[in-house]
Amino acid sequence: MNQPIIELKGVTKSFGPVNVLKGVDFKAYEGKVTALVGDNGAGKSTLIKGLAGVQPYDGGQVLFGGEPVHLHHPKDAAKHGIEVVYQDLALCDNLDIVQNMFLGREETRVGTFEEGRMEVEAAAALQTLSVKTVKSLRQKVASLSGGQRQTVAIARAVVKQAKVVILDEPTAALGVAQTAQVLSLVRRLADHGVAVIIISHNLQDVFKVADDISVLYLGSMTARIATADTNPNDVVGYITGTKTMEVAS
Amino acid sequence: MSADIDNPVAAEAARHSNAESLLGKGMEGGVGDHFRAYVSRVKGGEMGALPAIGGLIVLFIIFAVAHDAFLSERNMANLLTQAAPLVMLGMALVFVLLLGEIDLSAGVTFGVTMAVFVRLTQPDGLSWPVAMLIALGLGAFIGAFIGFFVARVGIPSFVVTLGMFLGLQGVLLIIIGDAGAYRLIPEPVKALQNANLPVVGGWIMLVVVLALLVAVALWDRRRRAAAGAPNPPVSIMIAKLAGIAIVGCAGVYFLSQDRGTATLAIAGVPIVVPMVLGLAMVGTFLLDRTRYGRYLYAIGANKEAARRAGINVTMVKWTAFVICSSTAVLAGVFYVSRVGSADAGMGREIVLSGVAAAVVGGVSLFGGRGRLVHAVIGALVIATIENGLGLLGLPAGATLAVSGGVLILAATVDALARRRSAGGS
Numbered sequence: 001m002n003q004p005i006i007e008l009k010g011v012t013k014s015f016g017p018v019n020v021l022k023g024v025d026f027k028a029y030e031g032k033v034t035a036l037v038g039d040n041g042a043g044k045s046t047l048i049k050g051l052a053g054v055q056p057y058d059g060g061q062v063l064f065g066g067e068p069v070h071l072h073h074p075k076d077a078a079k080h081g082i083e084v085v086y087q088d089l090a091l092c093d094n095l096d097i098v099q100n101m102f103l104g105r106e107e108t109r110v111g112t113f114e115e116g117r118m119e120v121e122a123a124a125a126l127q128t129l130s131v132k133t134v135k136s137l138r139q140k141v142a143s144l145s146g147g148q149r150q151t152v153a154i155a156r157a158v159v160k161q162a163k164v165v166i167l168d169e170p171t172a173a174l175g176v177a178q179t180a181q182v183l184s185l186v187r188r189l190a191d192h193g194v195a196v197i198i199i200s201h202n203l204q205d206v207f208k209v210a211d212d213i214s215v216l217y218l219g220s221m222t223a224r225i226a227t228a229d230t231n232p233n234d235v236v237g238y239i240t241g242t243k244t245m246e247v248a249s
Numbered sequence: 250m251s252a253d254i255d256n257p258v259a260a261e262a263a264r265h266s267n268a269e270s271l272l273g274k275g276m277e278g279g280v281g282d283h284f285r286a287y288v289s290r291v292k293g294g295e296m297g298a299l300p301a302i303g304g305l306i307v308l309f310i311i312f313a314v315a316h317d318a319f320l321s322e323r324n325m326a327n328l329l330t331q332a333a334p335l336v337m338l339g340m341a342l343v344f345v346l347l348l349g350e351i352d353l354s355a356g357v358t359f360g361v362t363m364a365v366f367v368r369l370t371q372p373d374g375l376s377w378p379v380a381m382l383i384a385l386g387l388g389a390f391i392g393a394f395i396g397f398f399v400a401r402v403g404i405p406s407f408v409v410t411l412g413m414f415l416g417l418q419g420v421l422l423i424i425i426g427d428a429g430a431y432r433l434i435p436e437p438v439k440a441l442q443n444a445n446l447p448v449v450g451g452w453i454m455l456v457v458v459l460a461l462l463v464a465v466a467l468w469d470r471r472r473r474a475a476a477g478a479p480n481p482p483v484s485i486m487i488a489k490l491a492g493i494a495i496v497g498c499a500g501v502y503f504l505s506q507d508r509g510t511a512t513l514a515i516a517g518v519p520i521v522v523p524m525v526l527g528l529a530m531v532g533t534f535l536l537d538r539t540r541y542g543r544y545l546y547a548i549g550a551n552k553e554a555a556r557r558a559g560i561n562v563t564m565v566k567w568t569a570f571v572i573c574s575s576t577a578v579l580a581g582v583f584y585v586s587r588v589g590s591a592d593a594g595m596g597r598e599i600v601l602s603g604v605a606a607a608v609v610g611g612v613s614l615f616g617g618r619g620r621l622v623h624a625v626i627g628a629l630v631i632a633t634i635e636n637g638l639g640l641l642g643l644p645a646g647a648t649l650a651v652s653g654g655v656l657i658l659a660a661t662v663d664a665l666a667r668r669r670s671a672g673g674s
Contacts, residue, residue: 084557086557088553090558091551092550092555094618095543095546103547103554103558104555104559104560106543108539108540109472111539114476115469116472116478119478120477136286140295
């Protein structure tokens, strides 16, 4: 369990003259929820886009299960079982739950859809997440509530047995009850052995669900700490840069 | 209890029944459940072709009351051939409308390709199948050209195709030249819109279509069962197929009656009907059951989501324009077959009727919603208005005005349905 499934070593990324990531180290473990926090512009999104293969890093090393890997394309990330659930929920309103969960990786035989198989697998994925609030798998996503949509987006990541799931602000647009629902979903995801990386501005949520907290400040990792060993005040200090800690490696 | 868990089959069964009790797959339940689900979908704004079907029925009643000849066998057969180019054009446009794009040049595309076809098949010219292949190739090329600028360069399709609309009109004028018009020579192409299947052929067509529908439905059920997914009640399948069979039988029977003059007997289903049906079935199969079709819908609803899901958005868009233009060529074939000549104004006006047909039938201009059958029904609505008002001796101006009103009405229904389905959550 000491071997992180994802480890970043000194990754850098710059856009023109702006150094967004200045040699960041980061680790995520199977079965753990790792929170990535930081102020706007700290480089959270850039860090995630590198992991997703959408925007490759300029320098540094990415280790997956201890092996160096190159993530230059979303397909590279998908190949390693890295799935990203984006903030603005990449769902299509006109498609139903099953169609959304399998978008881009539909099960086909002789070029035509295996609708039945996809339905069964979608049901199984929602089952592992203990989702019970969905009336029918064949309802259009347009008719779902915000929490249900987030659930579908997360289940989409699970349906292909992802090893690493990255959630970008999963609770930003949700009400209190739905937030609780999604957070418990995140917890269950980790309990199934998935390494979960969650980006959030909401420290209350972070403390509720995360095992570890990593703090980015202006492109550098300024703190990495177990949730149990810290408190929201300290984390706010790290985020705003008024407080620093020696990052143990 | 431990015995149950030790037995893997029982455990699996228990897990399975548990899964079903928690999560509806949307297919189980009785006829009543499915009917209620359908009603709630319609109430939620997914009306599909219902408004257009309702409109078509109302139009039929109005015209049947207003003019004796409207429901005559001859006029109904005439209506079908009249509608054929519009139906094809509407179906062509569905492929780009689903993406939230438009092709204003689809009409002049068929104009140009048909001008080429008709000129190539003048006496001493090429054989008609070769000329037809050239016309189709030219249509595909025009589509690829448009698709390049829309999908690769990123220019709004409205602008690109408006440019093509103007440019191709010029090309059409040049091809037709001073002659003003060229007569269509090849008999087989003329026959498309002017000949009928033998009476028995109409029945064979119906049987083939029904057999295909039954085969696909049974194939679906077998695949679902093999995957362990529930099937909807078999009675629903039978009811749907029976409905289609009844309408089909009535139509074929009606068209099998003699509608000729005292000296010349005419009977049978017009040849365009099986052609349009066949193409509609192939296209529907593509849209409903293949990745390509699914991706058209996905891109139309949320381009970014499609891109993140690994879909090659550029390629799908590009090819959609190729399909649209190529299908538009077929609309042109039906058009010249009916008119009997190629002239310099071909396709200029019909394209807007084609867009209207798709929208009236329930295809959304905003992308992501619509089916080929919607374009078919919408085209029948527009054609019925033209046909009926023509019978009543109203001037062409009245036809245009009414068609325009119907279009705005349909677009209003579309916008309201969108608002309802968006605000329904």
